[in-house]
Amino acid sequence: MIRVAVVDDEALIRTGFTHILGAAEGIDVVAAVSGGQAVQTVRELGPDVVLLDIRMPDVDGLTVLAELRRLNPAPVVAMLTTFDTDEYVASALRSGAAGFLLKDTDPRQLPYLIRTLAEGGTVLSSDVTRKVVDGYLNQSPDDAADHAVTRLTERERAVLVLLAEGLANPAIGTRLHLSVGTVKEHVGAILAKLRVTNRVQAALVAERSGLLKPPRDGEDG
Template sequence: MIRVLVVDDEALIRMGFQHILDAADGIEVVGAVSGGRAVQAVRETAPDLVLLDIRMPDVDGLTVLAELRRLTAPPVVAMLTTFDMDEYVETALRSGAAGFLLKDTDPEELPFLVRSLAEGGTVLSSKVTRTVVDGYLNAGAQAPETHLLERLTTRERAVLVLIGEGLSNADIAKRMHLGTGTVKDHVSAILTKLEVGGRVQAALLAQRAGLLGTETP
């Protein structure tokens, strides 16, 4: 069972997400709270995944993200927004957010995205994927140096390519004929060696380095 916490300043949004996800197989919404209660709710409910509004009047979503990332066992966090493009996206991705979802995501698509996130996948809503990635790559932001890729083993580089393709740990394990635990160990090593805070950052570094579409396991 995937345990999800929904954090949004609008009660209607919280109720909508809770209704959709509770109706899906294998997903349980353990809480739906405003931003000011987010960190305490995570401590109390221990969710696997937090869907976090990036803009809230009572507390900045990026501040909440940073606090969650400092927890001993932080949950996966995906940011929510109503906009096709948000000036905070880059900061959220660099801060370790695992995904970026629009609040008007198709209800039929939402459970699939949640499952992918919970399994370690990188998720950007279909409406914003190309815009977000292109904007990130063309912004000239201070991304980790591509020479850090030299630290990776051949196997780790292959795993990185599949991370860049958005595959979850389970999907990578199937593709490479490895155990899921082994893949998790590889992912952890990759993030450490590349000095990044999350899978999205690692994937974007791989794309900046021209790895995607050029290597296969």
């Protein structure tokens, strides 16, 4: 059973997400609260996944995210927003958010997205993904992170490519004929070598370094 907490300043959003996810098999919404109650609620109930509004009137969503990431164990956190152009996207991902969802995401997709997050996958709404990637690619290069890709083992590179494609650990394991435990170990090593804090950042490093691009004509594959 995947335990989920919904944090949003709007009661209608909390009710809607609770209704949709509560009806899905294997998902239990253990709390639906406003931002001011978030940290204490998560500390007491220990949900696996938190859906967190990025903009709330009573408390800044990024501040809540930082506090949640300091908990032990820390839950997986995906940010919620109404806007696909939210300027806080990059900050949230750098702070350890595992995903970014629009509040009008197709309700039929929500249970799948929650399961993906719980399994260690990365979730970005399609309207957000290109903006995030383009924004990252346009930043000044982080030579240390990009160079670190060259220090990954062949197996770690294979895991990183599938991670960057959005696959969760079980799917990566199936594709590479590895156990989920072994995949987790490889992901941990990848994050450490790239000096990033989450899978989204690792995926963006992989894209900027050219790891996801097919070889040009005349190049060895």
